Amino acid sequence: MTKLSTAPPCESELPADRSKRSTVNVAVLGATGSIGTSTAEVIGHLNRIDPDHAWRLWAASGHNNLDVLETLAGQACRDGRAPARLIFSDPSSISPETALRRFESLLDHPGGLRFGPDQLVDAARDPEVDVVVAAIVGRAGLESTVAAVEAGKRVALANKETLVVAGGLVSEKVAQSDAQLLPVDSEHSAIWQCIAHSPSPAKRLILTASGGPFRSASAAEMRNATPDCALAHPTWQMGRKISIDSATMMNKALEIIEARWLFDVSADQIEVMIHPQSIIHSMVEFQDSSVLAQLSPPDMRLPIQYALTHPRRLPCPTPPLDRQQTWDLSLQPVDLDRFPALTLGFEVARAGGTAGAVVNAANEVAVGLFLDGEIRFTDIVPLCQKMLENHTFEQRPGLARLLELDQWARQETRHCAERLTSPPRR
Ligand code: NAD
Ligand code: MG
Numbered sequence: 001m002t003k004l005s006t007a008p009p010c011e012s013e014l015p016a017d018r019s020k021r022s023t024v025n026v027a028v029l030g031a032t033g034s035i036g037t038s039t040a041e042v043i044g045h046l047n048r049i050d051p052d053h054a055w056r057l058w059a060a061s062g063h064n065n066l067d068v069l070e071t072l073a074g075q076a077c078r079d080g081r082a083p084a085r086l087i088f089s090d091p092s093s094i095s096p097e098t099a100l101r102r103f104e105s106l107l108d109h110p111g112g113l114r115f116g117p118d119q120l121v122d123a124a125r126d127p128e129v130d131v132v133v134a135a136i137v138g139r140a141g142l143e144s145t146v147a148a149v150e151a152g153k154r155v156a157l158a159n160k161e162t163l164v165v166a167g168g169l170v171s172e173k174v175a176q177s178d179a180q181l182l183p184v185d186s187e188h189s190a191i192w193q194c195i196a197h198s199p200s201p202a203k204r205l206i207l208t209a210s211g212g213p214f215r216s217a218s219a220a221e222m223r224n225a226t227p228d229c230a231l232a233h234p235t236w237q238m239g240r241k242i243s244i245d246s247a248t249m250m251n252k253a254l255e256i257i258e259a260r261w262l263f264d265v266s267a268d269q270i271e272v273m274i275h276p277q278s279i280i281h282s283m284v285e286f287q288d289s290s291v292l293a294q295l296s297p298p299d300m301r302l303p304i305q306y307a308l309t310h311p312r313r314l315p316c317p318t319p320p321l322d323r324q325q326t327w328d329l330s331l332q333p334v335d336l337d338r339f340p341a342l343t344l345g346f347e348v349a350r351a352g353g354t355a356g357a358v359v360n361a362a363n364e365v366a367v368g369l370f371l372d373g374e375i376r377f378t379d380i381v382p383l384c385q386k387m388l389e390n391h392t393f394e395q396r397p398g399l400a401r402l403l404e405l406d407q408w409a410r411q412e413t414r415h416c417a418e419r420l421t422s423p424p425r426r
Helices: 034-049 066-078 096-106 118-125 139-150 161-176 186-195 219-223 227-231 240-248 250-262 301-309 341-351 355-371 377-390 399-418
Strands: 022-029 053-062 085-088 113-115 131-134 154-157 180-183 204-209 270-274 280-285 291-295
Touching: 022 034, 022 118, 022 139, 034 053, 034 066, 034 131, 034 301, 053 066, 053 118, 066 085, 066 096, 085 096, 085 118, 096 113, 113 118, 118 139, 131 139, 131 301, 139 154, 139 161, 139 355, 154 301, 161 180, 161 250, 161 355, 161 399, 180 186, 180 250, 180 301, 186 204, 186 250, 186 280, 186 291, 186 301, 204 250, 219 377, 227 240, 227 355, 240 250, 240 355, 240 377, 250 270, 250 341, 250 355, 250 377, 270 341, 341 355, 341 377, 355 377, 355 399, 377 399
Parallel strands: 022 053, 022 131, 053 085, 085 113, 131 154, 154 180, 204 270
Antiparallel strands: 204 280, 280 291
16 A cells, blocks of 8 residues: 655745745746636745745736736736746737837846747747646647647646647657646546556546536527526636537537547547536546546646646645535436537547547637527537538548648538528527
8 A cells, every 4th residue: 555645844834945946937828718817826826835846937828818917927926936928829919019018017028028829839849948738728729739749848738629639640749759748627637647546547437527507408498598598607617618618518529539639548438427516527447347536626726736746746725625515426427419519529539530620620610609699509519510521531630731621610610600590690
């Protein structure tokens, strides 16, 4: 039996001379979003409590919502060190002159203000960076995540779309480099924690799903669902795109594909169960039918911190599960008829090749159209299915081909959406 590890010191017990701690420079790409802001909070927390390392928000990017970027940079300054880079990935969001006036004092040197999507790739590759947190939403996170892998970084991966679009390619690149691709997605973090110390391979990975806001909704309720209802997730606070993905259960479909590549398992080794409380984050079944699970409150700061500090476990801002309450944990099989996205997810995970790029692009466009009131909630998944059927499948595409198909699927999805017979309002 292994010895229980000793608890790390609390803040008052830290060595007086904290200057001896080595610095970990973190580039948070997509810093202004839900995962990005939680990551910045974890970095500040680790910087206060980690006895071994000083943690620094070295780079932070935002596409819009620049107030959040300002707040994060200000907080990093108060925590001890200003960021080296602030990246405005959408240069139309601010002019260089305005950025200089507003952000210069929040940087450790004036050359650190950068504009345009290429700067995400540049930061991901920078020799100063130890850890890249891939927290951009959607396919827009692909190039910087690939760049971080190619540069051999530790990559804390929230951007599941990278593996959905290019899982085969990225897995090859990870195998060829010194990179570590560590999951932030709570389900994949749970599986990773469950298999961490097992010398025997897992038999099955069981992803849990809350079921989202429409877990018990009828087909008619889903057909008439408004964006506001679909955005109201019962257990998680997240960005808009992933919230809609959770409502259609396309998020779980993307996670099936993510798990297939991250853990190098076949689609047939993956299962999904509904767990409305979002406390069991996923489970692993071994050859002897024993099942291990990871439990914690629904709070992304824990999987984010674990990806940053692995294999160490340090005190986390996530509060512990309350042992004074009855734990009501239920697990149910999924209803594939009401949530066809899951069948699609398994199909894409089985097929590999170009399937993920096409379905992901169709989903990103369809989610946007639904949020804009252009299509019904129940149109999203059929549009994705249609794109999968209509495209010319290739088993071993290069990155350029995947990006071409991404563009094709976006255009084609918009065309098909215009031809839908019963849009919500027109
Ligand atoms: P979000 O919408 O809250 O934030 C997205 C971030 O990406 C923002 O910083 C935004 O400025 C940036 N961004 C948007 N479009 C961009 C573009 N074209 N180019 C560059 N940057 C762009 O999203 P989120 O909920 O934080 O999710 C981020 C990623 O993490 C997604 O892939 C999501 O699936 C995954 N994830 C999120 C959660 C969660 O709890 N929020 C949990 C697991 C996984
Ligand atoms: Mg998840």
